[in-house]
Amino acid sequence: MSIALSLGPRVRKSPYFESARAAGLAAATVYNHMYMPTGYGDPAAEYNRLINGVAMWDVAVERQVALKGPDALALARYLTPRNLDGLVIGQGKYAPLCNFEGTVINDPVLQQISEDEIWLSIADSDIKLWAAGIAGARGMDARVFEPDVSPLAIQGPKATDVVASICGDWVRDLGYFAFRPFEINGIPMIVARSGWSKQGGFELYLQDGSRGDELWAIVAEAGKPHGIGPGTPNYIERVESGLISFGADTDDASNPFELGLGKFIDIDQPHDFAGKQALMALREAGVKRRFMGLLIDGDPFTGTNEARWQLTWRDGEYAGYAAAVAYSPRVGSNIAVAMIRSKVVDAAAPVIVHTGAGNLGARVVELPII
Ligand code: THG
Numbered sequence: 001m002s003i004a005l006s007l008g009p010r011v012r013k014s015p016y017f018e019s020a021r022a023a024g025l026a027a028a029t030v031y032n033h034m035y036m037p038t039g040y041g042d043p044a045a046e047y048n049r050l051i052n053g054v055a056m057w058d059v060a061v062e063r064q065v066a067l068k069g070p071d072a073l074a075l076a077r078y079l080t081p082r083n084l085d086g087l088v089i090g091q092g093k094y095a096p097l098c099n100f101e102g103t104v105i106n107d108p109v110l111q112q113i114s115e116d117e118i119w120l121s122i123a124d125s126d127i128k129l130w131a132a133g134i135a136g137a138r139g140m141d142a143r144v145f146e147p148d149v150s151p152l153a154i155q156g157p158k159a160t161d162v163v164a165s166i167c168g169d170w171v172r173d174l175g176y177f178a179f180r181p182f183e184i185n186g187i188p189m190i191v192a193r194s195g196w197s198k199q200g201g202f203e204l205y206l207q208d209g210s211r212g213d214e215l216w217a218i219v220a221e222a223g224k225p226h227g228i229g230p231g232t233p234n235y236i237e238r239v240e241s242g243l244i245s246f247g248a249d250t251d252d253a254s255n256p257f258e259l260g261l262g263k264f265i266d267i268d269q270p271h272d273f274a275g276k277q278a279l280m281a282l283r284e285a286g287v288k289r290r291f292m293g294l295l296i297d298g299d300p301f302t303g304t305n306e307a308r309w310q311l312t313w314r315d316g317e318y319a320g321y322a323a324a325v326a327y328s329p330r331v332g333s334n335i336a337v338a339m340i341r342s343k344v345v346d347a348a349a350p351v352i353v354h355t356g357a358g359n360l361g362a363r364v365v366e367l368p369i370i
Contacts, residue, residue, distance in 0.1 A: 002027065011035055014060035015150045015212025023220075023230040031061040031124045037232045043303075046231045047329070050199050054158035055231030056219050059196070059203070060150035060212070064119040065108075065128045067135075069142035075135050076110065076118045078273050081256065083266035087112050092177035092192060095120070096261050097127065102278030104254050104261070105130065107246050109194060111179060121151070123246035134274065148209045149190075153233075154219060155201035158226040163202045166222045167191055171202065179205075184218060187211045196233050198241040198368070236326040239337050242293060242367030249291065249323040249337055255282050258339065259291045260367065289320055289341050293369040296334035296353055296362040300327035310354045311338060311362075319344045319351045328369070335369050336362070 005028050007013075012034040014020070026041035037058050040046060049055040067075045077084050082095040087110075095110040097120075106127050108120040120127060132144040154163055163171045167182050171191060174180070179192035190205040206215050220228060238245065244259055256265050256279070267279045294311075311319040320340035328335045336353070344351060345364055353360045 005029075005035070007035070014058050015206060015209040016058040016060060016152060016216050017212075019213045019216035020058045020230065025230075032063045032122065034061045034063070036061040037230075039232060040230045043236075045229065047234060047236050049227070049229050049231055050156050050197060050234050050237055051330070052157065054154060054156035054162050054201075054223055054226050054228045056216070056223065056228055057153040057155060057195075057231050057233060058216075059153045059233065060206075061124070062121050062151050062203075064121055064147050064149040064205075065131055066113075066117060066119050066145050066147045067131060067142050068117045068145070069140075070116060071135070071140040071142040072116050072118045073112075075131065075140050075142045075144075076120075077271045078134060078138065079120070079131060080110065081265035081267055081273050081275060081279060082110070083269045084110075085269075089114060090178060090180060091175070092121075092179060092194065094177070094264055096256050096264055097130075098256065098275035098279065100275055100278060101253075102255050102275040102282050103252060104246070104250055104256055104259060107244055107261070109177060111190075111192070113190075119147070119149070125246065148207060150206045150209055150212060151203040152206060152212075152215060152219065153195045153201060153203045154223070154228075155195045155197045155231070156199050158228075159199075159201035162219070162223045162226050162228060163191070163204075166218060174202075185214070187215055187218075189215070196243055197237050198243070199237065235324065236328055239324050239326045239335055240328050240330065240368065240370040242291075242337060242369065244291070245324065249339065251339075254339070255279070255287075257282060257287045258289050287342055289339050290345050291367065292338055292340045292345060293365040293367045294322060294325075294336040294338050294351070294353070294362045295331070295365055295369075296325065296336060296360050298334060298360045301325055301334050302327070307336075307355075309356070311340065311351045312354065313344050313347075313349050313351050322353055325353075330370055334360075337367065338364075340364055
């Protein structure tokens with residue numbers, strides 16, 4: 001079931017908002033205090049474009065938190081358990097952030113933009129406040145602010161051809177999370193190979209919010225020969241690929257080890273960072289639950305869900321929660337990402353999904369499902 005979204009001045013609009021509306025925007029949510037498109041009314045077409053063609057997504061909600069000044073790197077190091085040794089201008093890193101309890105509070109992509117400026121491209125939580133608080137309390141010489149930057153994602157197997165036709169063939173050689181500044185018709189941007197799907201693609205980080213509709217039009221025109229169409233961060237594909245949606249999959253106690261983010265952090269590095277002591281204790285204790293996939297029985301789910309559906313196992317004992325469920329055309333089954341108690345995972349036991357419209361059996365599988 002859906003309800004109407006009230007538009008008002010308290011929630012911000014993306015520089016692409018009017019273009020998205022003109023392209024048939026049908027649904028939106030709120031993310032980082034901004035409207036975020038979630039659908040254009042034809043989920044099957046949007047999924048097919050992403051898997052087989054190319055789609056353009058207004059992801060201006062991926063706001064940048066800039067750390068600027070002589071202590072920008074020191075502040076970034078304190079904010080993330082990721083080891084930032086070897087960070088260079090032009091190569092981004094996925095850098096989860098934790099609080100002092102070792103709980104994940106965001107999972108940004110981190111980019112060093114210049115000698116004294118680092119951006120955190122954040123998921124949905126108020127990291128500007130957190131980072132400014134830490135910088136102030138630690139007496140660091142770094143200003144924390146949100147620059148005028150609004151990513152437009154181009155995703156899918158044909159995304160490279162579209163972006164190459166706009167920017168040039170050099171984009172074909174760009175490595176994952178690598179980026180370069182670029183200008184078209186005087187519109188400033190940073191072009192990165194990135195995006196919240198595993199279908200490949202780029203993000204154009206527009207650096208002038210007054211020119212969103214112009215950039216949208218350029219991409220739509222360049223994409224025409226490749227069948228480009230509008231889309232949004234894709235619910236089905238992200239479940240298939242096991243990409244974390246901060247806030248949807250996480251709760252007030254989710255730690256990086258449970259989420260499978262252990263490979264992106266280094267708690268033995270010499271630098272101190274928020275949550276270091278807590279993460280050492282959590283590693284010692286071992287994970288009590290794990291971020292996993294589910295294959296769920298029953299007729300194909302339709303539409304979106306308001307899940308966090310509870311999971312039980314033998315004798316009705318609590319087993320965890322499903323965070324996002326979808327019918328996957330490629331798997332040919334209902335699937336989910338879920339946080340599941342380790343003892344259930346270790347037992348390789350089936351679980352029961354409490355959907356609200358009845359119970360369904362499910363099998364626990366590793367992520368990614370595809
Ligand atoms: N684009 C931009 N900013 C963002 C997101 C984005 N900020 C918030 C959120 N999305 C960041 N979260 C992720 C999570 C996973 C990935 C990208 C962004 C991702 N992960 C790969 C994986 O898990 O396999 C690879 C990670 C790696 O090897 O470093 O792609 O979408 N601008």
